[in-house]
Amino acid sequence: MNKVLFFAHLRDAVGEEFITIDASGRTVADLKQMVLEKYTSVNLENVMTAINEEFASDDDMIHEGSEIAFIPPVSGG
Amino acid sequence: MDERYSRQTLFSPIGKAGQEKIRSKHILMIGAGALGSGNAEILTRAGVGRLTIVDRDYVEASNLQRQQLYTEQDVEEKLPKAAAAAKRLRKINSDVEIEAVITDATPEKLEELIQGVDLIIDATDNFETRMAINDVSQKYQIPWIYGACVGSFGMSLTILPGKTPCLNCILKKIPIQGMTCDTGGIIAPTVQMVISHQSAEALKILVEDWEAVRTSFVSFDLWRNQYTSMKVSKAKDAGCLSCGENRTYPYLDSENMTKSTVLCGRDTVQIRPPRQQNIQLNDLSLQLKELGYKVKGNPYLLSVEIDEQRLVIFNDGRALIHGTNDLTQAKSIYQRLLG
Ligand SMILES: [Zn+2]
Numbered sequence: 001m002n003k004v005l006f007f008a009h010l011r012d013a014v015g016e017e018f019i020t021i022d023a024s025g026r027t028v029a030d031l032k033q034m035v036l037e038k039y040t041s042v043n044l045e046n047v048m049t050a051i052n053e054e055f056a057s058d059d060d061m062i063h064e065g066s067e068i069a070f071i072p073p074v075s076g077g
Numbered sequence: 078m079d080e081r082y083s084r085q086t087l088f089s090p091i092g093k094a095g096q097e098k099i100r101s102k103h104i105l106m107i108g109a110g111a112l113g114s115g116n117a118e119i120l121t122r123a124g125v126g127r128l129t130i131v132d133r134d135y136v137e138a139s140n141l142q143r144q145q146l147y148t149e150q151d152v153e154e155k156l157p158k159a160a161a162a163a164k165r166l167r168k169i170n171s172d173v174e175i176e177a178v179i180t181d182a183t184p185e186k187l188e189e190l191i192q193g194v195d196l197i198i199d200a201t202d203n204f205e206t207r208m209a210i211n212d213v214s215q216k217y218q219i220p221w222i223y224g225a226c227v228g229s230f231g232m233s234l235t236i237l238p239g240k241t242p243c244l245n246c247i248l249k250k251i252p253i254q255g256m257t258c259d260t261g262g263i264i265a266p267t268v269q270m271v272i273s274h275q276s277a278e279a280l281k282i283l284v285e286d287w288e289a290v291r292t293s294f295v296s297f298d299l300w301r302n303q304y305t306s307m308k309v310s311k312a313k314d315a316g317c318l319s320c321g322e323n324r325t326y327p328y329l330d331s332e333n334m335t336k337s338t339v340l341c342g343r344d345t346v347q348i349r350p351p352r353q354q355n356i357q358l359n360d361l362s363l364q365l366k367e368l369g370y371k372v373k374g375n376p377y378l379l380s381v382e383i384d385e386q387r388l389v390i391f392n393d394g395r396a397l398i399h400g401t402n403d404l405t406q407a408k409s410i411y412q413r414l415l416g
Contacts, residue, residue, distance in 0.1 A: 008298065017301065046248070048294070048307070053293075053308060055247065069305055073252050074225045074231075
């Protein structure tokens with residue numbers, strides 16, 4: 001299983017700080033698709049993804065037990 | 078004046094040698110809103126040699142909750158933020174050479190302002206300017222520090238050209254406006270936390286303690302008690318158009334620059350004339366008054382009321398039209414008043 005964390009407005013859209021989902025053997029793009037199917041109001045288009053606190057691209061593979069975080073870049077200053 | 082910086086020089090990673098370095102450096106602060114105010118105050122107190130502050134806006138009442146350099150009097154006088162900030166900072170530390178630049182930080186302007194600068198601090202509120210800062214930083218090999226916040230959520234990243242990935246490596250494109258729009262409000266502690274991250278990084282860079290520079294992308298949520306530090310070295314992309322082998326600096330191309338922009342979450346449109354102008358505000362004020370408009374102003378800007386909207390014009394020809402998100406309506410108001 002994998003823990004998926006949501007930051008900032010993503011957390012509000014999902015309604016949870018994190019969810020647990022089985023994404024092992026899948027890519028980050030696959031996981032985004034899985035999340036979108038479950039939470040239709042979430043927009044993951046511009047978000048950054050971390051796997052175990054390391055920057056990940058859409059085609060990076062997720063392994064069993066890895067923790068994923070979706071972090072949206074914000075612009076306010 | 079040695080006494081003045083004694084607590085900072087007692088901090089061993091800085092020391093007397095570090096203080097000398099801080100004194101010899103020039104910082105370019107892009108933006109004088111919440112992050113700009115706080116960073117500028119810390120670095121002015123720290124005794125930086127020279128500080129250039131660039132901002133396109135003027136002080137409004139809704140700024141006072143978190144923009145620490147401004148007062149009710151600045152709001153009353155509708156002072157441009159850069160000018161109000163400089164006035165306050167000069168009172169805080171007369172050792173520091175402070176320069177206020179009241180303008181929009183366009184790519185062209187950034188290339189002009191970066192000459193002789195040692196570090197750029199990002200205190201803007203939009204990604205278009207940040208990507209231009211990112212390109213100018215790569216082109217002239219000057220480090221910059223990204224910082225941003227909304228609500229209780231904030232983030233920061235330090236970019237060292239030639240060492241770390243750049244913002245374009247990480248984001249790949251400008252995030253869609255609206256997704257990052259600051260409609261969610263903001264609390265002052267979030268601002269202060271981002272300022273702490275940015276100004277600590279700034280001090281490390283000023284004293285050239287490169288080993289100490291944070292190489293991760295930090296983000297936090299002070300209300301939800303989340304904190305994460307993402308390692309980004311892997312993100313460095315050899316094909317990146319901003320920092321890669323065949324770089325083109327796409328965001329310095331003014332063709333890509335919007336002439337009019339809806340300012341996020343502010344019910345305001347900014348209009349920028351194709352060429353910089355030099356408007357005699359006094360003459361314009363008289364003309365508009367003769368036409369029956371209600372006009373107020375100061376040496377930097379004029380504020381004109383038109384029905385439900387308010388137009389604020391600066392002497393470089395740039396205008397902010399408050400009370401609308403409609404580009405067409407804003408343009409027609411601009412043309413009606415300025416031809
Ligand atoms: Zn890059």
